[in-house]
Amino acid sequence: MRIGFVVNPIAGMxxxxxxxxxxxxxxxxxxxxxxxxAPERAKRTLQALSANLDTHDEYQLFTWGxxxxxxxxTDAGIDPIILGTPGEYTNNHRTTAxxxxxxxxxxxxTDVDLILFVGGDGTAADVATALSESTIPILxxxxxxxxxxxxxxxxxxxAAQVAITFDRTERREIVDIDEEAYRAGxxxxxxxxxxxxxxxVPVADRVQSAKQRGDGSVEAVAAGVAADIQxxxxxxxxxxxxxxxxxxxxxxxxxxxxxxxxxxxGEVQARDATESSxxxxxxxxGENIIIVSPIGGQGFIFGRGNPQLSPxxxxxxxxxxxxxxxxxxxxxxLHVDTGDPVLDAELRGWTRVRIGRVERQxxxxx
Numbered sequence: 266m267r268i269g270f271v272v273n274p275i276a277g278m279x280x281x282x283x284x285x286x287x288x289x290x291x292x293x294x295x296x297x298x299x300x301x302x303a304p305e306r307a308k309r310t311l312q313a314l315s316a317n318l319d320t321h322d323e324y325q326l327f328t329w330g331x332x333x334x335x336x337x338x339t340d341a342g343i344d345p346i347i348l349g350t351p352g353e354y355t356n357n358h359r360t361t362a363x364x365x366x367x368x369x370x371x372x373x374x375t376d377v378d379l380i381l382f383v384g385g386d387g388t389a390a391d392v393a394t395a396l397s398e399s400t401i402p403i404l405x406x407x408x409x410x411x412x413x414x415x416x417x418x419x420x421x422x423x424a425a426q427v428a429i430t431f432d433r434t435e436r437r438e439i440v441d442i443d444e445e446a447y448r449a450g451x452x453x454x455x456x457x458x459x460x461x462x463x464x465x466v467p468v469a470d471r472v473q474s475a476k477q478r479g480d481g482s483v484e485a486v487a488a489g490v491a492a493d494i495q496x497x498x499x500x501x502x503x504x505x506x507x508x509x510x511x512x513x514x515x516x517x518x519x520x521x522x523x524x525x526x527x528x529x530x531g532e533v534q535a536r537d538a539t540e541s542s543x544x545x546x547x548x549x550x551g552e553n554i555i556i557v558s559p560i561g562g563q564g565f566i567f568g569r570g571n572p573q574l575s576p577x578x579x580x581x582x583x584x585x586x587x588x589x590x591x592x593x594x595x596x597x598x599l600h601v602d603t604g605d606p607v608l609d610a611e612l613r614g615w616t617r618v619r620i621g622r623v624e625r626q627x628x629x630x631x
Contacts, residue, residue, distance in 0.1 A: 266379070267325045268428060269372030270311070270345070271392075273384035274332040274360055276303040276408040302572075303408040304337055305604070306421050307383040310406045311341035313425035324429070327375055329368040333360055348375065362391045369395035377401060379467070381428055385409015386441040386461075389416055393439050393462035402434045402465040404472070407602060412569050414439040415474055416466045419631075420568075420602045420609065423471035431467030438463055473563050473600070483508045483589045489622035490556065490587055491515035497554075500529040500547050502538075502578070504557035505571055508587055512556065525573045540575045553582040559599050561592050566630070567612070568602030576605035579612075586618045593620060599630040 314326075326343050328334030330350035338345040348371040351364040365382070369392050372380050382392050383406040392403055405417035406424045415437045418424035439462045466472060490512045494501055503509050503518075503526045513520035513528075520526055524537035527546045535542045547553040555574060557566045566586055567574055588596070601612045617625040 267377040269377040269380045270328045270334050271368040271382050272307045272333045273388040276384035303383050306408040307337040309421035313422040315341045365391040366395035373399050383408050389414050389439045390461040419471045427469040433468050434465040437466040483511045485621045487511035487515045499552040502555045506558050508558035540573045543578050549581050555582045556585050564596040564599045576608045590620045
């Protein structure tokens with residue numbers, strides 16, 4: 266099997282510093298102290314893939330020069346075939362969408378069996394653009410802030426497993442949203458995902474479904490949780506989304522629809538918070554609660570759209586999950602992809618989700 270592997274090295278940089286995306290915001294992300302996220306995700310994928318490559322001589326990895334694949338492949342113990350170098354066609358030695366598209370074009374010419382890419386929805390759209398009429402399947406390693414498209418594995422290790430075991434494909438959608446509207450927290454219709462392409466993707470349980478908005482009333486959930494918060498002296502970290510936003514509205518908070526808010530002592534302490542501001546407003550030894558709701562259809566509670574809730578934040582907080590019965594029914598299972606495999610393992614298992622004023626439902630985090 267021949268695998269083409271390409272990394273968007275800046276994907277996801279804007280997440281933990283509160284930019285809700287990186288498109289056109291790389292300099293701003295760096296100014297806020299953002300660290301690259303994609304290389305670590307890529308390395309985890311290739312480390313998981315490496316053991317299988319060691320025992321299956323028929324596998325070959327084709328990639329692009331550093332920082333778009335070469336370094337992480339070598340670090341993972343894989344001897345890749347380098348098909349090109351980023352920047353050689355742009356004359357500024359910086360990676361661009363053009364580099365991603367050129368890499369994919371070379372993968373097609375090399376007749377790879379699968380294109381494995383590391384990035385977010387924008388990277389997926391670039392890959393699809395280069396595919397043109399090709400039917401080579403693609404699979405994404407989630408590293409972006411927005412991961413709406415149904416072409417991504419649940420976690421890096423899942424991508425490696427799917428890459429070497431899949432035996433059939435199906436057509437799936439790549440979608441992306443208007444990042445400026447996303448950052449501004451406009452009305453939901455303003456940030457609805459737009460279809461970019463339909464591509465072939467491996468069929469596997471650990472490939473995420475498309476993001477959907479859950480419907481059904483969340484009034485009872487919001488009322489019950491808000492009442493509990495008013496009687497509590499704990500610091501509350503509100504996740505993003507309309508369900509959690511309904512709870513904030515009950516408390517009189519002008520909430521950030523697509524951001525993270527921190528509340529304590531009856532007041533908002535940080536609005537549209539970054540990872541660092543959340544850590545500043547919470548005590549490592551204190552009592553902090555994160556309230557989150559799964560992404561409808563996908564079921565992610567961490568790792569999609571809320572990277573500000575980093576492993577460092579999560580480790581000092583109690584986690585409470587809320588959802589309407591309708592959303593939970595359509596979601597099925599919950600998922601986590603925090604960037605820390607050890608923490609992911611700790612979070613997995615059966616948990617209680619609040620679905621009404623007092624009602625709970627047990628559901629599995631996988």
